[in-house]
Amino acid sequence: MKKVSDSLKINVEVMDQEDVIVVRQEIRQLMRGLGFSLMDQTRVVTAVSELARNIIVHAGQGRVEAYQVIDQHRIGISCIFTDEGPGIHDVQKALEPGFSTANSMGIGLGGAKNLCNEFDIESALGKGTKVTITEWLK
Amino acid sequence: MSEIEKKTAELLKKNEKQIHELWKTLLIAKAKNLVEMIGLDRMKENTLEVLGQFSALLSSGTDIQMDDYRQMRKILGDLSKDLTLKNMSPSETATFIFSLKDAIVPVFQKEHKDDRLLMDYILVINRVIDQLGLYTFEVYLESRESLIREQQQAFMEVSVPVVKIWDRILMIPLVGMLDSTRTQLMMETMLTSLEDNQANVAILDISGIPVVDTLVARHLVTAASAAKLMGAECIITGIRAKISQTLVQLGVDLSGFSTCSTLADGLRMALASTEQRIG
Amino acid sequence: MNNVTILKIGETIIVPIQIDLHDAAAKSLQEDILKRIEKYGSKGLIIDVSAVEIIDSFLGRVLVETSKMAKLMGADTVIAGMRKEVVLTLLHLGLAMGDLKTALNIEEGLVLLSRQQGRNNEKSIR
Incomplete structure (x- = not known):
């Protein structure tokens, strides 16, 4: 089971594109502090960028949290993206490569999923979406 | 704590010196390779240590996963790891602890042939030594696997020259x-x-x-x-x-x-x- | 408005991106670049991304699009100096970057453009 450490924490309300940039920079900072390589930072922060954009595009606003996680023998970082938007009709389909709703210009959730170690999504129509990604320090 | 285990521990303690001598002799005679690999001095030291631990631990239980057996596990684990790295086979490695049986049984038989509980004592000894033998085998596998992992890693690194x-x-x-x-x-x-x-x-x-x-x-x-x-x-x-x-x-x-x-x-x-x- | 400098050297426009661009800024940069090409009748465009730490799907797509749009206006585009972390991430992301022309740095980009223009001139003479 993953344990959450309170020592390092990010909690940002995302309302516009400027906030996406803030989230990217703060998560990069957190990862650098934890000792992630530049390669890992770039990969994960790109996923963060995609997922934070999804919040703006589909729900208008939401929240991004990030913190250090620890399990038996490794440490990592988890980022949680929550919104109270329309939710996703067919999560399985939304994860397929190349799936993207009109005019969002994203590469969809599938692309973001490819960029991190663990990817978890919960979505309820009319209630909102919660995406959690985790990256472990190697 | 059962009576039998306590009695076995006492017997072991009482005959410790004799058993130790026999164990060493057996190892030198039957497992020459092993002794060469470990070195005579270390062999003497380890056998003495294991035997000492053994008689002390028996009275507290026969499950080697107990905390009391930590030092014992460490001695055997270190030995097993060393032997793995020196390319000894797992059965050769296990011979170290299994030959202790051959040293204990004759001594017990000779000294206590009239004891009707002899069989029970030997069973107690067997139970513990079998577990210890399996433990050295597990350690062998683990160190083998980590060796393979390291080699794979090393191979990876050299396998992409630019x-x-x-x-x-x-x-x-x-x-x-x-x-x-x-x-x-x-x-x-x-x-x-x-x-x-x-x-x-x-x-x-x-x-x-x-x-x-x-x-x-x-x-x-x-x-x-x-x-x-x-x-x-x-x-x-x-x-x-x-x-x-x-x-x-x-x-x-x-x-x-x-x-x-x-x-x-x-x-x-x-x-x-x-x-x-x-x- | 955005804060990216657009340099003009002869028939080439050079755009060194030095800041973190959000989506709207990327879009408006695209517009600025195309207007500049129109104004100067440029034949080449170099976008220097060596200071860009993240190219996500949006920025990636804007770059590909800009290159296609510039081509329609008669300018060849070279993306210069993409960082290796960014390259590997783009491949992970599975974003098709099409036939985007690339160079190690601005200098190499200029060499590539001048060769390309030589070829274009040959074609027009024939």
Whole structure:
């Protein structure tokens, strides 16, 4: 089971594109502090960028949290993206490569999923979406 | 704590010196290799230590997973690890602890042949020694596995050489299987070298790849695209007849990259595109 | 408005991106670049991304699009100096970058453009 450490924490309300940039920079900072390589930072922060954009595009606003996680023998970082938007009709389909709703210009959730170690999504129509990604320090 | 175990411990304690002598003799006679590997002095020390622990621990229980057995597990674990690294077989390794049975049983028999509980004592001894033997086997497996992991890692690192073959031209000979881990490593090494050397051309030589399937082809395209995105040209060389057939039959599109069959031709192309000449 | 400098050297426009661009900024940069090409009748465009730490799907697509749009206006585009971390991430992301022309740095980009223009001139003479 993953344990959450309170020592390092990010909690940002995302309302516009400027906030996406803030989230990217703060998560990069957190990862650098934890000792992630530049390669890992770039990969994960790109996923963060995609997922934070999804919040703006589909729900208008939401929240991004990030913190250090620890399990038996490794440490990592988890980022949680929550919104109270329309939710996703067919999560399985939304994860397929190349799936993207009109005019969002994203590469969809599938692309973001490819960029991190663990990817978890919960979505309820009319209630909102919660995406959690985790990256472990190697 | 059962009476039998306590009694066994007492018997062991009482005959410790005699058992120790016999155990050493047995090891030297029956497991010469083992003793050579451990060294005579360490063998004497370890046998004494194990025996001491053994008689002390028996009275607190016979389950070797208990905390009390930690020191015992450590002695045997260290020994087993050492022997693994010295390429001893697991049965040779286990001989160390199993031969203790052969040392205990005759001593018990001689001293206590009238004791009607003799059989029970021996069963207690057996129970513990069997567990310890299995434990050395587990440690053997673990250290073997970690050895393999280390070797794999080391192999990975040496398996992606990047050769600066000419000014602004890099050559990466790909040998063996190209799986996704190796591709990832290869790409990182290649891109780092391209960046460091500000090289314009990367030659990927696939002469050493035995079989090209869809997956390998996809890795190849990914690697070539990576070089291209960095702003370097990517030339794939070493495409033998068999491989070119396979690539076309699989429908792999390499049209975005320069390809040729020999490394020499590839180098010629690279020199031309960097406007260099030999000599 | 955005804060990216657009340099004009002869028939070429050079755009060194030095800041973190959000989506709207990327879009407006695209517009600025195309207007500049129109104004100067430029034949080449170099976008220097060596200081760009993240190219996500949006920025990636804007780059590909800009290159296609510039081509329609008669200018060849070279993306210069993409970092290796960015390259590997783009490949992970599975974003098709099409036939985007690339160079290790601005200097190499200029060489590539001048060769390309030589070829274009040959074509027009014939």
